[in-house]
Amino acid sequence: MISAEKIPNNVNLSGNKRLQRALEHWQPKYIQWWRDMGPQGFQDYHQVYVRTAVSVDPEGWAHFEYVKLPEYRWGIFLADPVHDRRIGFGDFFGQPVWQEVPGEFRNQLRRLIVTQGDTEPASVEQQRLLGQRCPSLYDLRNLFQVNVEEGRHLWAMVYLLHSYFGRDGRDEAEELLERQSGNRDKPRILQAFNEPIDNWLDFFMFTMFTDRDGKSQLMSLSESSLDPLSRTTRFMLTEEAHHMFVGETGVARILERTCQLMKEAGFSGDVRKLGGIDLPTIQKHLNQWFSLSLDLHGGEVSSNAASYFANGLKGRAKEETFGDHLITNSHYSIEFFENGKAATKDVLMRHAMNEILRDWYVGDCAAGIERWNRVLEQHGMSDRLTLPDRKFNRNIGMYSGFHFDPHGAPVSNNDWERRRLEWLPSVADSEYLLSIMATPIYEPGKFANYIAPPRRGINQQSIDFEYVRTEA
Amino acid sequence: MITFETRPDAYHHWKLTFDGPVATLSMDVREDAGLSSDYRLKLNSYDLAVDIELADALQRLRFEHPEVHAVIVTSLKERIFCAGANIMMLRGSSHGAKVNFCKFTNETRLAMEDASAHSGLKFLAALNGICAGGGYELALACDEILLVDDGNSAVSLPEAPLLGVLPGTGGLTRLVDKRRVRRDLADFFSTLVEGVKGKRAVEWRLVDAVAPRSRFKDGVQARARELAAASDRPASGPGITLKPLNPTVTDAAVTYSAVTLALHRDKRTADLTVHAPAGPQPATPEAMLAAGDQFWALRAFRELDDALLRLRVNELEVGTVVIRAEGDRDAVLAVDRTLVAHQSHWLVREIIHHMKRTLKRLDLTARSFFAFIEPGSAFAGSLFELALAADRSYMFHDDQEENVVALSPMNGRLRAEGASASPAEARRDRMRAEAGPLLMSNGLTRLQTRFLDRPETIAGLLAHDGPFNAGDAEDAGLVTFAPDEIDWDDEVRVAVEARAAFSPDAMTGLEANLRFAGPETMETKIFGRLTAWQNWIFQRPNAVGAKGALQSYGQQGRPEFDWKRT
């Protein structure tokens, strides 16, 4: 039986027969999925000091306790309703938002929600081996915190599917548990979510860049005319912020340690000889995950995106900051590539929605890179990390099929093949990273050699707090 | 607003006279009594108003005059039989109006053939003068055609050479399919403005016989008596009288005794509800004769027919219709049993075929139909045909399993399989065993059309003991979806909203493609080709452009064509 107590929520689960019944079928499958595809080796004998959302107010979602992961209380929360909320963009601008899914847009909305929902369990699957290579208990806890919250994000999307999409929605909710990251027969929908994440540099870059794509998507969905979707995604954004914190501080701590090791090695020295992660390797991983995450925003010119905007289903991030919410006749200038030359062309702005969201995303990433570079600066280093040009290493959109270097200059196929591994991680790079991560650190307060400790612990606990403990 | 009810003493365009077993239906179109004053109905040309009277006359011959065994279709105008559909009317009509006009005229001509095939009512076209286009198509719908041989009167299909369109009431199909005119001769004939007359018309099978003016009348009478002699209709009446339906019409609804059409124009939807019989119903043909047009099986289906026609021509934007059947399911099944038990009686036969034609009218209506089967519904037997005719059906799955649907012999009959000599015969036997009286245009029942993939299961469904609850109905494929209490409201709301938002043209095409699976008949060909070709041509600049043939007919100058062929 579904118990509203075990499932913290603010959606009146105990009074919602439809949701209860749907969850009765789905929840056992979800737990089975978590056991099969969730963190490997940390299901039954470990307790993790994690935060559980028990309500949407600030105290309510800062509730910390030790739990065994499969017993985590995944809940369902919507951000508080906005009084008299109106549709903020598109052809229905100014009309009251929808509390129900209009039949006309049901399939489009379902697709949007399923695509978003599919990424949530996917990342848990991608990260399932990382616990066995963790650099500290502090990081292990952070990994599991991200994992359980991605699980909760799946619950959030499943809540919408169960509540508003009838039998089709229930079927889709089950399929979200049936697709698997990297599975040849039933892969996850988006390619970046089928790439394995088997070392912690990848994990930090993923949470920095790919979770930030999640933030882009959630921000644009939080503008939606479908109010329950808007409220769900608004609450998810508060959790997403923590995931990016994990990624950004994780890389910053690696940079910190790398700077120390560079000094030890006498600036010119080989950081790898001291067991650290050298700056070029960091830059290559940055290049990789930034470009993969750019692809996640979709093609530059998209009639789907135009239709989502027109119908008010998916807007721009921070729509209220724009002057024109209809943009029926506005144009957007897009850089494209033809006959070996870059040129620009004007497209209808509604068709450029993916690119506009990508603009926002690139700006948000650039601010993060600046914060990383401050670490290098503080250590007196002249090296800097940079964001590659958005044409670099693209597999979706108008730049796919061409090759560009990280500065955006076109390169020939031959040059690309020759120089690719200057810009992107090689097999040798990942073998090296796995070698320095082969031994996990499970001792409280101890950190792997390639990463500095954090400034402070979680929830005002000390850094040597036992964030993950084995059961007595 | 166009209405479809009339009666012989109100006809402007036809005279209906009786002489023993032979009736004469004479066309005498009043030029100034068309639906619009924008055109004059010269030379016995017709518009929808003329055809509404023709359809009415046919209905009355069937129900009010069982003693009539043959009908002469002729004209009261000198040397003119009929010049076809009025060109000025076509030129001035919207596309939707043209399509609905053609659809209705086709249904009326098919009703003549239906009367001939199933009611023993034979039609003789007596062509007393020029007979062009739709006029000749009317003649083609008769069993036999007699043409006056005066050196002048010809039959013709001049649409293509003269107007750049096609004959719109099945003329081309009937030439080759019904009259078996050789296709090369039909090709030549159909490009000849002046048509074919005299002996050649007989040789090419365009008419059955010709007679000189002096012997024409006698010849017609003699042949009509012969046709009448072969009929199995009763020697004498009485028939029953079809009285006015008298619906209550408001802006939001048309309400009849057993049918309600509620319009929601803002949503572009309608609710069409048919009520099951209430109170005692006649159990014998004699009692039916006494009940007349008040017998539920006739009354409800007349009302349904009228509602569908009004919906078609008056509510062009109402694209999605939710069908419900309400009331006492067992009462429907009882009426069905009575009808089947007495189906050899002339009146019972007429009632059943009228039900059949009304359901076909539904099949041929270019609106999306969803049947909602909810507790208290009466989707049983002949009313279950409404759910089978719908594009989709949603059945409420209640815990108590009280919401049910039921079949009756009206959905298909069971007959013992004969001793078959060969597998092919065995298959035919079984098909016969499952045929029923309410056939679609494709010559199959709706159950047969629904289960083309597994015809062998139909017998099992018909033999099913008692009604089907929602789970069983869904499993058996009798309904599309069976959402339960939790899903119902949302599922049906979304289904209707989504449907009403699609392109109306795409839905029309989609439905027409899916509704008529299975074999082709002359009837499916007529409607299929009308939709595919005539409606295409009616949209093309070569017909309706400023310099198109339909527009420039009768004006100065030749049409200008875009010469590219597809």
Ligand SMILES: [Fe+2]
């Ligand atoms: Fe997430």
Ligand SMILES: [Fe+2]
């Ligand atoms: Fe995330």
